[in-house]
Amino acid sequence: MEQVPDLAPGTALDVGSGEGADAIWLASQGWQVTGVDVSTVALERAARRAAGAGVDIAARILFFTAEQVAATLDPDSWEIVLAATLARRARDPEGRQVTIHDAVLHARRLAA
Ligand SMILES: C[S@@+](CC[C@H](N)C(=O)[O-])C[C@H]1O[C@@H](n2cnc3c(N)ncnc32)[C@H](O)[C@@H]1O
Numbered sequence: 001m002e003q004v005p006d007l008a009p010g011t012a013l014d015v016g017s018g019e020g021a022d023a024i025w026l027a028s029q030g031w032q033v034t035g036v037d038v039s040t041v042a043l044e045r046a047a048r049r050a051a052g053a054g055v056d057i058a059a060r061i062l063f064f065t066a067e068q069v070a071a072t073l074d075p076d077s078w079e080i081v082l083a084a085t086l087a088r089r090a091r092d093p094e095g096r097q098v099t100i101h102d103a104v105l106h107a108r109r110l111a112a
Contacts, residue, residue: 010079017063020046022082024053027060034078035063 009030014023017035019042026033027050037043043063050058064073 007080011077013069013078013081015081015083017046018042020049020061020063023061023063024050024057026082027057028053031060033061034069034073035061036066036069037063038066040065 010032012026012031012033014026014033014035017023017037018039020035023033023035023046035043035046037046043065047063050061050063
């Protein structure tokens with residue numbers, strides 16, 4: 001996540017958003033975040049945490065199930081896609097630190 005502050009806030013998809021810590025942090029930096037997870041329990045907890053983080057932050061985050069995102073949302077909706085946990089699992093079996101370079105599977109800056 002350390003390179004995210006170098007980017008002007010935009011739209012972010014957080015795949016495997018879990019209980020929402022990364023999504024809430026991104027929203028606190030001004031990003032509009034879509035959190036997606038396969039666990040409805042995690043999504044419910046994330047929504048509660050976001051609400052507890054304050055109205056301004058909660059208003060910048062939407063949480064969806066993976067099925068909802070696949071069925072209803074345009075894949076071109078986001079400028080960055082984070083999959084930190086999934087990338088860590090796939091690429092970091094020895095427990096190395098995963099950088100944002102590893103976590104960003106697809107990054108695109110739209111024309112300003
Ligand atoms: C360690 S948690 C993520 C923590 C999160 N980054 C945070 O800031 O709290 C990993 C999450 O990935 C989700 N997950 C695993 N495989 C997934 C998949 N294929 N698609 C979406 N979510 C997935 C799990 O349900 C779990 O909630």
